[in-house]
Amino acid sequence: MKTLIKEKRTEMNITQEELSKKLKVSRQTVISLEKGKYKPSLVLAHKLAQTFGCTIEELFIFEGDENIE
Amino acid sequence: MKTLIKEKRTEMNITQEELSKKLKVSRQTVISLEKGKYKPSLVLAHKLAQTFGCTIEELFIFEGDENIE
DNA sequence: CATCTAAGTAAAGTATACTTTACGTTAAGT
DNA sequence: ACTTAACGTAAAGTATACTTTACTTAGATG
Numbered sequence: 232m233k234t235l236i237k238e239k240r241t242e243m244n245i246t247q248e249e250l251s252k253k254l255k256v257s258r259q260t261v262i263s264l265e266k267g268k269y270k271p272s273l274v275l276a277h278k279l280a281q282t283f284g285c286t287i288e289e290l291f292i293f294e295g296d297e298n299i300e
Numbered sequence: 301m302k303t304l305i306k307e308k309r310t311e312m313n314i315t316q317e318e319l320s321k322k323l324k325v326s327r328q329t330v331i332s333l334e335k336g337k338y339k340p341s342l343v344l345a346h347k348l349a350q351t352f353g354c355t356i357e358e359l360f361i362f363e364g365d366e367n368i369e
Numbered sequence: 370c371a372t373c374t375a376a377g378t379a380a381a382g383t384a385t386a387c388t389t390t391a392c393g394t395t396a397a398g399t
Numbered sequence: 400a401c402t403t404a405a406c407g408t409a410a411a412g413t414a415t416a417c418t419t420t421a422c423t424t425a426g427a428t429g
Contacts, residue, residue: 232342247377257418258376260417263417265376269415270342270415271416272339272385273339273341273342274362276356277357286356286357287342287345288356315404316405317404317405325388328389328407328408329388331408338386339386341386341387341415344386344387
């Protein structure tokens with residue numbers, strides 16, 4: 232699974248810290264998501280998509296059968 | 301957060317067990333998701349949406365600021 | 370050089386998603 | 400009455416999402 236979080240955030244001209252405050256998560260969470268260290272929960276994915284004005288499917292690119300981790 | 305998993309599954313006329321096999325998760329996971337015991341991971345949500353031929357946003361109804369649990 | 374901001378790493382802890390196994394219930398068929 | 404299918408509950412264990420704290424690094428600016 233790939234994500235466009237970093238791209239969307241920089242397009243929006245906000246810092247990781249600002250994004251983390253909008254989402255009400257820690258800055259570490261934003262860093263880890265952008266770096267692909269783990270996958271967001273469904274609710275967090277939805278908040279991210281809303282923040283960027285797009286759908287979950289536009290923000291995350293799912294590749295052929297992934298593990299459900 | 302609400303989900304239409306059960307509705308979509310019964311529309312499709314498949315059992316929980318059949319759905320669990322399509323998704324490659326346990327039957328308990330399907331039961332728990334339908335019953336709202338917990339929220340699916342992003343990848344599982346995507347697989348569910350694909351199975352039902354809809355988007356994640358159509359399958360899950362997000363209500364005003366939820367906890368990110 | 371000193372300092373500030375933004376981005377990054379690392380590690381330990383908590384919460385929750387998911388699995389596995391086993392047992393209970395209800396409705397339909399024979 | 401007995402069996403089978405489908406749905407459900409419960410509990411214990413594992414994996415991972417997320418938090419918190421603390422430290423690092425690179426770039427810009429006084």
